[in-house]
Amino acid sequence: MDLTDFLINVHPELPMNDRTQLEDEISHMEGVVSACFSPEHPHMMTVTYNPDAVSSGKVMEQVDKHGIEASKVGL
Secondary structure, X not given: OOOEEEEEEEOOOOOXXXXXXXXXXXXXXXXXEEEEEOOOOOOEEEEEEOOOOOXXXXXXXXXHOOOOOEEEEEO
């Protein structure tokens, strides 16, 4: 299994409870190995996933469901 990473950049003022909920939901998606916001850069979430099981586009769709303005940044 090959794993891939990408970053999700959210608005710096997104409330902590919204960040926590987003981390939890994405972490539990099938094919996602981990999703966590950086302590040094709290507006950046790293997502590690199996591209054979889920796409970065599907992950971003989950973010969009919450109406959170975000952008995908490749690693």
